Amino acid sequence: xxxxxxxQKLRSTYRKFTFPMSVAFFLWFAVYVFTAVYAxxxxxxxxxxxxxxxxxxxxxFVTTFLITFLYVVYANKNIEPQAAAIREAMED
Numbered sequence: 542x543x544x545x546x547x548x549q550k551l552r553s554t555y556r557k558f559t560f561p562m563s564v565a566f567f568l569w570f571a572v573y574v575f576t577a578v579y580a581x582x583x584x585x586x587x588x589x590x591x592x593x594x595x596x597x598x599x600x601x602f603v604t605t606f607l608i609t610f611l612y613v614v615y616a617n618k619n620i621e622p623q624a625a626a627i628r629e630a631m632e633d
Contacts, residue, residue: 547630551623558615562608569604573597 577584577594584594 545627547623547627551620551627554619554623558612558619562612566604566608570601573601 576597584592584597586593588596
């Protein structure tokens with residue numbers, strides 16, 4: 542089954558979402574870390590009652606939940622139907 546076209550398509554579908562999203566999140570996190578290190582004064586500026594650094598940190602949580610939500614939607618629409626077809630084929 543592992544070498545079947547169906548399984549390879551499933552892996553490709555999975556990677557089409559996870560790889561770009563992982564790279565995007567890593568870059569976003571790197572911007573946060575480098576900004577905290579090299580622009581500490583800017584991160585310390587107050588913004589709506591909190592400093593910019595706290596807002597960036599909170600945005601990391603929001604981004605994590607957003608990516609999770611997007612993955613669930615993507616998986617339900619694109620990955621799960623393929624996985625179900627593979628499971629069904631293996632049971633026969």
